[in-house]
Amino acid sequence: MSPSFSLTLLPGDGIGPEIMAVAVDVLTAVGQRLDLRFKFQSALIGGAAIEATGSPLPATTLEICRASDAVLLAAIGGYQWDQLPRSQRPETGLLALRAGLGLFANLRPATILPQLIDASSLKREVVEGVDIMVVRELTGGIYFGTPRGIFTTEDGQQRAINTMAYTPGEIDRIGRVAFQIAQKRRQQLCSVDKANVLEVSQLWRDRLTALAPNYPDVSLSHLYVDNAAMQLIRYPRQFDTLVTSNLFGDILSDAAAMLTGSIGMLPSASLGSSGPGVYEPVHGSAPDIAGQDQANPLAQVLSAAMMLRYGLDQPAAADLIEQAVTKVLDQGYRTGDIMSAGMTQVGCQAMGAALLSAIDSINIT
Ligand code: NAD
Numbered sequence: 319m320s321p322s323f324s325l326t327l328l329p330g331d332g333i334g335p336e337i338m339a340v341a342v343d344v345l346t347a348v349g350q351r352l353d354l355r356f357k358f359q360s361a362l363i364g365g366a367a368i369e370a371t372g373s374p375l376p377a378t379t380l381e382i383c384r385a386s387d388a389v390l391l392a393a394i395g396g397y398q399w400d401q402l403p404r405s406q407r408p409e410t411g412l413l414a415l416r417a418g419l420g421l422f423a424n425l426r427p428a429t430i431l432p433q434l435i436d437a438s439s440l441k442r443e444v445v446e447g448v449d450i451m452v453v454r455e456l457t458g459g460i461y462f463g464t465p466r467g468i469f470t471t472e473d474g475q476q477r478a479i480n481t482m483a484y485t486p487g488e489i490d491r492i493g494r495v496a497f498q499i500a501q502k503r504r505q506q507l508c509s510v511d512k513a514n515v516l517e518v519s520q521l522w523r524d525r526l527t528a529l530a531p532n533y534p535d536v537s538l539s540h541l542y543v544d545n546a547a548m549q550l551i552r553y554p555r556q557f558d559t560l561v562t563s564n565l566f567g568d569i570l571s572d573a574a575a576m577l578t579g580s581i582g583m584l585p586s587a588s589l590g591s592s593g594p595g596v597y598e599p600v601h602g603s604a605p606d607i608a609g610q611d612q613a614n615p616l617a618q619v620l621s622a623a624m625m626l627r628y629g630l631d632q633p634a635a636a637d638l639i640e641q642a643v644t645k646v647l648d649q650g651y652r653t654g655d656i657m658s659a660g661m662t663q664v665g666c667q668a669m670g671a672a673l674l675s676a677i678d679s680i681n682i683t
Contacts, residue, residue, distance in 0.1 A: 322355040323630055326386040326594070328379070328415075331365040331408065332603025333613035333666075334392030340615035340670035341390060341622045344642070347677045348626075348635050359386065363415065364394025364408035364603075374411025380418045383594060388629040389419070391598035392618060396605045416456065420590040422488070423495040424454040424567065425628065426600065427585065428554075428574035433647035434656055437579030440551070448554045450574050451503060453496040454567025456588060458488045459518075461564050482518050484563065489525040491591055496561035497533040502627070506558035508539045510546040510566055522563065543570070550574055575600060582614030582655040585621035587628055597625040607654075611665035614653035616643055619673065634682070642676035649676075 325345075329338040342358060349356050361379040368374050374394070383389045394408040404410060430438065430448040438445045463481030471477050493509075500507040509526045511519035523540055530538045541549065543566045549556065550573055562570060575584050584600040599617030607613055619639060627636035651672045652661040664672065 320353040320355055321632075322357065323387045324357040324359065324385070325625075326383045326389045327358055327360045328363045328383075328389060328391040329360065329366070330363050330392045330394040330603060331396050332393060332605045332608040334364075334394070334603055336608075336611065336613050336666050337599070337615040337618035338390070338392045340666060340673070341392075341618045343670055344619050344639060344673050344677065345622055347674050348638050351638065351677060351682065352632075352635050354632060354635060363391070363411045365396050365399045367411060368399060368402070368406060368408065372406075374406060374408050375414040375418070380415065383415065383419060383596075386594050388594045388625045389415075389596045390618075390622060390625055391415075391596050393599060393601065393603040395603045396608075415596065416588055419588075419593055419596065420457075421588040421596060422455060422457045422591070423492055423589045424456045424571070425499065425587040425589065425624070426452045426454065426571040426575060427624070428452065428571075428577050430578055431583070431644065431647060433644075434578070434580055434583065436658065437656060438577055439579060440577060444552075445554060445577050448577055449504075450550075450554060450557045450577075451499055451559045452567060452571040452574050453492065453499055453559060453561040454571055455484075455488070455492040455562070455564045456567075457564075458484055459564035461568075482516065482563075482565070484518050484522060486521065486525055489522050490529060492561065493526050493529045495589060496559060497529060497536050497538075499628070500536045500559040501533065502633075504558040505536045506539070507533075507536050508541055508546070508557060508560050510541050510543050510560055510562035510570065512543050512566075513540070514542060519563075526561070546570060547573060550577070580614075580656050582617055582653065583620070584617050585624050587621070587624045589628065595625070595629045597621040597629065611667055612654050613666045614655050615666050615669055615673075616653075619643060638677060638680060638682065641680050642673050645676040645680065646672040 329335040460482035463483040513519040513523045589595040623636040623639035626632040
């Protein structure tokens, strides 16, 4: 019997439904070619959910997500909801989804596609061949540590406090995810910390080092975050998989992403220790181009490839999608955001149609 997967689709707002439609067509075509079955169920999140139910993450959406094998999310948000109280904003739905599914690991690949190399702000010889995965801890560290707040001291001075804290358990679980990701890549894991200054980083380094013998095929190295930031810009090709804490990962994953130069191409994944992960483009809902058939669907489609590789363990299907993306770029198709001289500008739907032709035509070995 062919493998079967139940997928929750969260199209969300803005360009979300347009790019999700392309991803669903692509998954269906890949399923037909590789004999995989996908059962899709759509649910509401973000502004669309606020309009229909008053909540940015209705309880039914979380239930549907929990019962599925993986969640494919497009994007949420729009100007019309920006004035609502924080608890009712679209972004709150996204944070509640991550918390509700226990997603503590955020995977952000930064891959330079040869066809888009000139979109990078760095020189061709620096970024050529870059293929980095940043694994960021998502639910701990200084963004969640207590005590936190702005206090008034006895002498009337204001004092603001945030706390960077990690337990061994929190470090070990993100460490294990990172080693496993590195095993599926080029078996090199670089852990980024500030162990020369911060005790929390010393514990981080000790725990990563202690995990390493369980993954003898992966070589582990350590870098201080200031050096890592410098090396990412100086010689990014040296990195395979990076693992780091919430704050450092927030910054380094955006820096790594910008090596590629184009937000419409960047997928991401958020994983927990069990249960479904959430796969989504890095970009937002792009309300400025929503409904105009101008959106680049490739980050969404590459998010579907990540879902197949890291969530459903279907590397051949992930490969097929990534090859199709390479092929349409080789054929010169570009949406407006990645357009350059001599290429053929297409809309979201035409890019989707080109992907389907590519999937049909690629030889499967
Ligand atoms: P954005 O990523 O939506 O857009 C930034 C710029 O990039 C815009 O000019 C947009 O047209 C362009 N762009 C983004 N994705 C594109 C695509 N696939 N194809 C072509 N062009 C693309 O960020 P923003 O404008 O700061 O935010 C818009 C809304 O999205 C806000 O409500 C924000 O809160 C929300 N947002 C959501 C997420 C998410 O869902 N994870 C992430 C970031 C922002």
